[in-house]
Amino acid sequence: MQAYLMAFVIGGLICVIGQLLMDLTPLTPAHILVMFVVLGGILSGLGLYQPLVDIGGAGATVPLLGFGHSLVSGTIEEVNKAGFWGIFSGAIKASAMGITAAIVFGLLMAVIFNPKG
Template identity: 50%
Template sequence: MDYINAFWVGGLICALVQILLDKTKMLPGRVMVLLVCTGAVLGAVGIYEPFLKFAGGGASVPLLGFGNVLWKGVEKAVTEKGFLGIFMGGFTASAVGISAALVFGYLASLIFKPKMKD
């Protein structure tokens, strides 16, 4: 049942974002920022954790999950370091994921020979 919940929740999130892109004049970058901020706000309010337990990967993989990871990092760093934790917590919490994306993106560019669009 975990796989089914992850599939339909992740699909619903993607469908809602696609509808948002199609029906409004919002640019994709702004929609991505909206998703990250929404994930952080839902984490701060305490709604995201039960949602994550229910949906699993369907909730943690989209950009909502990234916003929640940033919030968790900031929250932890603020309790440990005080005010400076606001600036360092998000970087600490997301460093591994961002580093992996950079490394694997670079390796993919070496393997597949990317080309510029005309």
């Protein structure tokens, strides 16, 4: 039960920050999206995001910050295994499942609901 609560709290706080940025700043959603992914990568590279993942679980890994964390942590892990060439394969290996799911579910929703173009 505590894991669900912490995931809700951490994920909710990340969403609140994003909403406040959209409401109180002139930043567009695209700017905020890029900022969150980059911030997640930077925090992961500095070793500051993993403790948040340990506390919040899916509440920290599912939002955009988690995608940046996934890219950087996957790259670091692959560099430790394969050396220099891990730079090119680590991020793709770590994020392939999430990217594939986004494409497949996006296509499925477009087929089902007939999007307006």
